[in-house]
Amino acid sequence: MKNPNHTLKVNLADRSYPIYIGNDLIDDPAIYRPHIHGEQVLIVSNTKVAPLYLDRVVSALQEYRVESVILPDGEAFKTLDVWQKIIDTLLEKRFDRRCTVVGLGGGVVGDMAGFAAACYQRGVYFIQVPTTLLAQVDSSVGGKTGVNHPLGKNMIGAFYQPQCVVADIRTLDTLDDRQLSAGLAEVIKYGLIGDGAFFEWLEQNMDRLMARDPVLLAYAIERSCADKAEVVAADERESGKRALLNLGHTFGHAIETGVGYGEWLHGEAVAVGICMAADLSRRQGWIKVSDQSRIESLIGRAGLPTAPPESIDANRFMSLMSVDKKVVAQRVRLVLMKGLGESVVTDAFDQAELEATLSEYGRSTR
């Protein structure tokens, strides 16, 4: 764990790609070169990240014809209208189908840049340069791209794999604490899904991660990506096992929709969602009370909330959850825990226990 520079391969047959993890990678032309095939590169970034890193990425790509498009910052702007600005730019600049779209920023930028790459001329090359911990451990693997709709999150999109992912740990230096914590929510999630040893490692090292130790961060990113890559390789299009990655997300999406996109960070909502999944799992007798406590404690140490906002009561939770993508023909399936580090996708839980969890966490009975 001395050298933080790693390369992780995501195995997806002819859509396999590397994730580069390390320091100052975004300045290195050699990182990008094998993955750019035409002469034209469009960098998609936002008003927050562009002032920090755009010039450096442009310099590294100076052998190409580089253009950029800067989007407004935040989940509230992850819309078809904003996405169309990327498409408009590609057309106005007369980019051809061998061009490359680079997403420089967090998950929102990556999702929109990737979806633009997926749809422009029915698919052009895509490179991800995630600059938040959340994007580095989540959007880096899996190929999910898309935008939100007023009636639901991520309802419009595509599965589309990048040519490579460049996860530069140094870009985390400029991340605010709240964003760092939001990323840690997903990191904790990987431990809970199927990697109990990683969960224990996180319990031992959370304080140093919160202090942004670069070597430990690199390890946490690599292990998170490896855990996710294993699940995705087994199920690229989310018909089965991949749904495990949604641990905490059905509750979490309900929170995000309920408070309006952009109020809560995705990772914060997922953190609460994980607590709610743990609560329901404990009610079912699948995990111990002490397990639930350890989970809540680790989430709290990561600077994350463990309860939803007061504006969402139990009934509103149920209503919001019924439009979630994970609902198959109106029957709610959830990712729940059968032990610490062992999650399952199931609808075989007691509906009354779900309601008990929602009442516990919804405002109505607090």
Next chain:
Amino acid sequence: MKNPNHTLKVNLADRSYPIYIGNDLIDDPAIYRPHIHGEQVLIVSNTKVAPLYLDRVVSALQEYRVESVILPDGEAFKTLDVWQKIIDTLLEKRFDRRCTVVGLGGGVVGDMAGFAAACYQRGVYFIQVPTTLLAQVDSSVGGKTGVNHPLGKNMIGAFYQPQCVVADIRTLDTLDDRQLSAGLAEVIKYGLIGDGAFFEWLEQNMDRLMARDPVLLAYAIERSCADKAEVVAADERESGKRALLNLGHTFGHAIETGVGYGEWLHGEAVAVGICMAADLSRRQGWIKVSDQSRIESLIGRAGLPTAPPESIDANRFMSLMSVDKKVVAQRVRLVLMKGLGESVVTDAFDQAELEATLSEYGRSTR
């Protein structure tokens, strides 16, 4: 060739699907049943086709929860805005990710319904019920979906394969003559790309096809789909051989863009494009003068134009062609003929000869 009912398999590994060709297929529940997996079906049609066939398809699907969305008719409405109506309907009706989108209509409906299926929740099931000859022989095979952009045709889209295609020859009874001819342009194209024997069959049978002989139409549809399927199976994502299918399309798209979408039918523009490709091929000495004459004659007998509209001169042609998707880094590649029934994708033609063809066909020198 007595019985017009055929099934053709398009071989694309785990995305393989059947094309059913025959009479009164749209009324048969058994045709659809193996290809619908959830309980929810959204039929996408338009104001022209829905009054003719929507009720019949709804009846055949009565064992499911069926909704419909009716789009305005015509290429001018193949836009992101109109496409969003499909997505909005899916969300308003709370369709889940196991739902099926059925495209009932011509190419525009099929392209938009398919692109909605490709993007809704990152991909749901899709069934094509093409009701024009053009859609039956073109959109049936290849998985191209998408919408137009003010700066270019089909610039936003996805490769997305249907579960099956239901090509009901009886639906051609209500097709007007101009639309029938537009479909025949693509049929002739398949002969010219790589099936000289089919070209000769078309020379022998064009009059009976124009008279809508159902048995001959079924044969022409099946052979066209088989020819296209062979090319697509070799190159699903259009990196090489598949570009052959664009014979006549680079010139044709320039015409469509130049006159504004919806003025000329796609097949009419392609017909002229084929004539222009033949002209350039003859100038290169690759086909004989008599071959060019046979091609123009057959296109004329199919009720199709052989010259572009007067509003497009040679310079406008060049400008329009430089934003075409088939342009790789600003260098124009064209599908040209090396013989009757043998086409190639090439940029190895004399630029002066291209300009001669454009001058010949553009208004400036007429």
